[in-house]
Amino acid sequence: MLRLSKLTDYGTAILSFMARNPEQSYSAAEVAQTVGVGVSTASKILKMVARKDLVQSIRGTHGGYRLARAPDEISLAEVVEAMEGPIGITECGRRAGLCAREDGCRVRGNWQRLGLAIRRTLDGVSLADMARPEMDPEAVDGNRSRHRAP
Amino acid sequence: MLRLSKLTDYGTAILSFMARNPEQSYSAAEVAQTVGVGVSTASKILKMVARKDLVQSIRGTHGGYRLARAPDEISLAEVVEAMEGPIGITECGRRAGLCAREDGCRVRGNWQRLGLAIRRTLDGVSLADMARPEMDPEAVDGNRSRHRAP
């Protein structure tokens, strides 16, 4: 299915929601209610993205979370990576011994390129885009990625 | 991780291997040895892609499998879909009740667009590309996809 985990899905929903009022801070409970997940789950997700500095946490009585940057400065790639680790299509790499006949798996490098391409796509979409009811097709269609792969 | 399943990974390795001699047919055992997986596993994978007519099966004593089409006529998207079903980033859609506050999950449509973009990327790479030791960067870099989304 080539799918993102449910947590990641929730994560983007949460951050997209927060992106609509970037200045405001929300408690985990508020966020949980809005997105429709348990408070513990929302809390867990917020902690994960906080550790990667996508949101800023405020402790104490009227604490909560708030986006750490402007919505158009946070890309989906960052969110996905915060939730699932480095974006990679296959874990082919580690286990040696694959492709016994050849001196190394020929397709490996190709998967890496593909992973980069997908990362670029994800990188081209910001939370601001996601927060819009209907995303600008150009944002995902064209390869106008802001960051070029190294 | 946004990853493909291991089976899918094997599947592309298998088909890429077969793409180097498109005319030749290989038994499951041969394929298994080449790619370095168990015979049963290779067999399972070959059956899966056979059902989607990516390879043609030949039964009987000197049977085996052979690509059903020319390597440059089989895209990675087809292989991935044969192995994992429809390409989709999230399964967000099904469960109603997500995003309680809104009349519908706002990000859903956006994920679908992204899925399409990724599908296009996958669609732009053929088995012939994968069979090459180093894939032509243009094949994945540019958005020269053969098929435009509807």
Added chain:
DNA sequence: ACAATACAGTACCGATATAGTCCTATATAG
């Protein structure tokens, strides 16, 4: 100072999906 609130970190289960194996049936070649 103290109580209430809300985040930080971690540890722990239960459900689900995946990888891998095996068994029976069928088709083909010699």
Added chain:
DNA sequence: CTATATAGGACTATATCGGTACTGTATTGT
């Protein structure tokens, strides 16, 4: 008619994921 090889399942062990709970710490307000 026998050996080989695929077709199509079922089955199982394991890993991962989703979800929850518990303990600790920081901040605010009385």
